[in-house]
Amino acid sequence: MTNDATQSPEAVALADRLGELVARMRSAEAELGAVLVEIEQRGVMELFGYRSAARLLEHLADMPKPATERLIKRARLLNPGRNLDGSPIPALAPATGVAARAGRLSNPMIDVITSVLSQVPPEHCVSAETNLLAFAEEAGHKQVATLGARILAPDGPAPDDTEPVVPTRELFLRRKRTGIWELSGRFDDETGTRAHALLDALAERRTGDEGPDFRTAPQRYGDAFSDAVDLALNSPELPMQAGERAHVMVAVSLEDLKSGVGKATLGDTGTMSAAEARVHACDAMIIPAVLGDKSEPLNLGRLRRLISAGLRRALFLRDRGCAFPGCHRPPRHCQGHHVRHWADGGPTDLTNLVLMCAHHHRLLHRSGWEVRIAADGLPEFLPPVFIDRRRKPRRNNLHEPLPFAA
Ligand SMILES: [Zn+2]
Ligand SMILES: [Zn+2]
Known part of the structure; x- marks a missing residue:
């Protein structure tokens, strides 16, 4: 595995400086908002002759009006207000206000939290805010929005039970000489809609601590199609072929598998890199035929890398989904990653x-992220140094039951 734990001291110092300035900018904006709310309460017209605090700021700071309005709207949710008779109104998100003034929250994060809090029943507001803020300490606003959606609808959307209509369907899948495959076809409205829904769900922008998702829409849908194929290949309902679950044969030498350098043969015609074969061989979706020095198949039984149904269930129960921090993919989208690869002698057991x-599995194999099983038996991830210089371990708490979900 490549590991960029050694970043130059220069890059680390610049990253520190950026972090410091971002915190100061956020903190200043939160205080600016608090002062504007106070001006509003004392009377903008009386104090300055302006109709609104947004107008005042627009002139004073030469800021566009939509920006000043957003700033004040946000500040009203974070700071206590006053009724016309002067009686106080508590802030919707007081703890968020404190964290914002400390420079710990981005504007999108504040907007996500206040939007959730404005929709939860008042009696859940305090605990929801505590949970969202705790998560915000180590996650991005998109991941916090995912947690927020679960707080608002713990049972998820209602199931779709529409029936397919009489079908007219054609599909062409061809391999070109270059090794690129082309897919085209014609489908009835029902199948098209369902395929669209399936790919839409899988093509969502990725959440997770590895940073923003810069893929184009066609790239996201291409990855979604690949995920859909993996899901179908993993399904217990898949028809048997000659007494076995359908699978793709990969042939690779043990030496290449260990080093991750070299080429592997895929199916009858294709090739893939040995590094890619190493990711696939980590779980059992693509079954590698591991070849010895003279290209003779090695005794695969001895390696015992296949994850048994019982072990997979235990893994499902322990991790409840992708264990990567911030990922919400459920267990059926997941593979078992060997912390120490079986090709290097790692055991196939819960420890x-x-x-x-699939995405985070590949990311882990290719990037500076590392995983280990902590003393309490649960997996934790060490971010690469460019994300966190101290490499403080992170866990995925999205799969845990919510404190007030009945
Ligand atoms: Zn994931
Ligand atoms: Zn793996």
């Missing part, structure tokens, strides 16, 4: 396995 979605 050496972590449940991960």
